[in-house]
Amino acid sequence: QKEVEQDPGPLSVPEGAIVSLNCTYSNSAFQYFMWYRQYSRKGPELLMYTYSSGNKEDGRFTAQVDKSSKYISLFIRDSQPSDSATYLCAMRDNTDKLIFGTGTRLQVFP
C-alpha cells in the first residue's frame, strides 16, 4: 500500500462546476500538506500549503485537512478551462521529505 493514495482520474467537468480532489494517507507523521498543479510538459507549481486540520481558502481554491481521518481535499469553485491540469497532493514527513500522490488529471470544458 502506498503512503499516499490519489484517484488518477481523469476528471472531466463543465466550466463553472465545483471540483473536489482528494487524497488519503497512512503515515501519521505527515504534518504538512500541499497541493501542486502541473500543466502538461511543465513542472509542478505550489497551489496551497496547510499545516493543521481545517480549511484554508485562497480565491477559488479551498484546501481541507482532516488529520483524524487522514484525508485531504482540494475544492475548486467556478472552475475554468485554464484549471485543466494534473493536481498532485503532497505531504511532508518528519524528515522533511516530500511524498507525492499519483496526481488527478482534471479537464474543464467550456
Next chain:
Amino acid sequence: EAGVVQSPRYKIIEKKQPVAFWCNPISGHNTLYWYLQNLGQGPELLIRYENEEAVDDSQLPKDRFSAERLKGVDSTLKIQPAELGDSAVYLCASSFSQADIQYFGAGTRLSVL
C-alpha cells in the same frame, strides 16, 4: 526573478548511451532536489543536496546514476548507461532550506530507445 532552469528540455538517446541533465536553482536556494516522474505518477525523490553535500541519496540507483553539485549552486545528474526503463521526466527543484517550499523546474523529458 528567474525560476529553476533545467536543460535540455528533451533528450532522445539509444539504450546503453550516457546522458546528463543540468539544473540551475533559484538564486540563494541552498537545498536542491532531483526527482524522477514516470508517466501518470507523482515525482519521486532521487537525491537532495544541502549546499554541495548530498544528504539523502537513498533512492538514487548508484550503479548507473550519479549526481554532483559543485560549488553548491548548479547540479548535474548523469545516467550511464541508460536503460529503456529510464524513460521519464527528470525534475529539479530548489528551496531555501529543506523545510521550505520547493520550486520546480520544467523538467527534462528523457526517451531511451
